[in-house]
Amino acid sequence: MASANPSLHLANDSIPAPAGVxxxxxxxxxxxxxxxxxxxxxxxxxxxxxxxxxxxxxxxxxxxxxxxxxxxxxxxxxxxxxxxxxxxxxxxxxxxxxxxxxxxxxxxxxxxxxxxxxxxxxxxxxxxxxxxxxxxxxxxxxxxxxxxNAAHVYDMLDPLFAQYLETLKVVQSPDATGHITDRYLDPEEAAQARLRMPPFEMPLIRVHPVSGRKWVAINESYVCYIKGVGRIHSQNILGILFDMIKSPEAxxxxxxxxxxxxxxxxxxxxxxxxxxxxxxxxxxxxxxxxxx
Ligand SMILES: [Fe+2]
Missing domain, CATH: 3.60.130.10 (Clavaminate synthase-like)
Known part of the structure; x- marks a missing residue:
């Protein structure tokens, strides 16, 4: 184990890293x-x-x-x-x-x-x-x-675009890309899974409860659509955000x-x-x- 470095900190200047870390x-x-x-x-x-x-x-x-x-x-x-x-x-x-x-x-x-x-x-x-x-x-x-890091993605947004996104909600579901349909081949089991895990709504931009940072709260697996806007509108906005999430910068x-x-x-x-x-x-x- 390396020797202690008293100037090394993990994340917070008040808490030094343990010796050798x-x-x-x-x-x-x-x-x-x-x-x-x-x-x-x-x-x-x-x-x-x-x-x-x-x-x-x-x-x-x-x-x-x-x-x-x-x-x-x-x-x-x-x-x-x-x-x-x-x-x-x-x-x-x-x-x-x-x-x-x-x-x-x-x-x-x-x-x-x-x-x-x-x-x-x-x-x-x-x-x-x-x-x-x-x-x-x-x-x-x-x-x-x-x-x-979807908080970093929020920070990369144009401020006016971010302001608009903060007014939106997304509908999410385990079956957004077929997780239930592909996994639960028995129709009764699939019906039970859908009852156990129904679709739900969430703000598109959320605030982290501890850090207070805002983040773009969508992912390709579980987001179905943006609520209250047309399909093409929803699809294209989600596409821009998905591209930003998987960009090398984020x-x-x-x-x-x-x-x-x-x-x-x-x-x-x-x-x-x-x-x-x-x-x-x-x-x-x-x-x-x-x-x-
Ligand atoms: Fe995982």
């Missing part, structure tokens, strides 16, 4: 990489907890180097952010060595739609505040994850390492997997989600 920005819009920290499996100091929350609200995404946590204890580490928020259904298996984690594996789930931009649980009005993803088994090449790309951990603010940061790995490659990530 190094923090590096991944890209200007989103992401910090932390090395030199080892979770002991039990405790996270109050200072570290506070500065991690601050960093997540400032930088949106924090990636920890391999060796920081294990497949068995990463949920305990991430659990300092809030209560576990388990919305796992019959299509989301548990991780074998960690009952608090679900397993994301393209080879186990033919209907996995993680390559479309989304917020985890974004088909619910009360989507989780944080997600943690642990790199269990990573392809030799490919399978990166892209992250986009995003970063995380190349997974086995044993790395990514934690992000699931409200303003959305993500997608890149499905460029070969069909015989195995890509397994373990996930847990937390409320605020």
């Amino acid at each position: 190094r923090v590096k920005a991944i890209k200007p819009a989103v992401g910090s990489y932390i090395s030199g920290y080892r979770f002991d499996g039990n405790t996270v100091s109050d200072d570290f907890r506070a500065s991690m929350r601050e960093l997540l609200h400032t930088r949106g995404l924090v990636v920890f180097e391999p060796g920081t946590v294990t497949a068995e204890n990463f949920t305990r580490f991430a659990g300092f952010l809030g209560e576990f928020f388990n919305y796992a259904g019959p299509h989301t298996p548990r991780a074998p060595e960690n009952p608090d984690a679900t397993m994301i594996s393209a080879s186990k789930d033919a209907h996995l739609r993680n390559h479309v931009w989304h917020a985890d649980g974004g088909f619910r009005a009360d989507a989780p505040a944080f997600t943690a993803l642990f790199g269990k088994q990573i392809p030799d090449s490919g399978g990166d994850t892209m992250f986009a 995003t970063c790309r995380v190349e997974w390492e086995q044993g790395a951990l990514a934690v992000w603010d699931n409200r303003v940061v959305q993500h997608r997997a890149i499905k460029d790995y070969t069909s015989n490659a195995t890509r397994i990530l373990y996930r847990c989600t937390m409320t605020a």
Whole structure:
């Protein structure tokens, strides 16, 4: 472990980083990489907890180097952010060595739609505040994850356009791009899923409850249309915003390492997997989600 650097801070000048911990920005819009920290499996100091929350609200995404946590204890580490928020259904298996984690594996789930931009649980009005993803088994090449900071996207908007967008609401649904239709092949199961997860309305621009930053609260997976405007109007405005969200200026790309951990603010940061790995490659990530 490197020696302490007294001038290093995680996010807030009042809270110095623990000795030996190094923090590096991944890209200007989103992401910090932390090395030199080892979770002991039990405790996270109050200072570290506070500065991690601050960093997540400032930088949106924090990636920890391999060796920081294990497949068995990463949920305990991430659990300092809030209560576990388990919305796992019959299509989301548990991780074998960690009952608090679900397993994301393209080879186990033919209907996995993680390559479309989304917020985890974004088909619910009360989507989780944080997600943690642990790199269990990573392809030799490919399978990166892209992250986009929708608060940065708001800051890039022309102010008059932003003012107009703030008057709009969007309708969101888990079936906006066919998640229910493609997954629940039994008509009765599909009907039950639609009853459990009905469409809901949200302001297109939302305000982060902790940071106070505004963000463009839409994603390609779960937004159906802008309420009260014509289809072409809605489609084109959403298209402009989706293009801004996935622009290089608003995003970063995380190349997974086995044993790395990514934690992000699931409200303003959305993500997608890149499905460029070969069909015989195995890509397994373990996930847990937390409320605020
Ligand atoms: Fe996801």
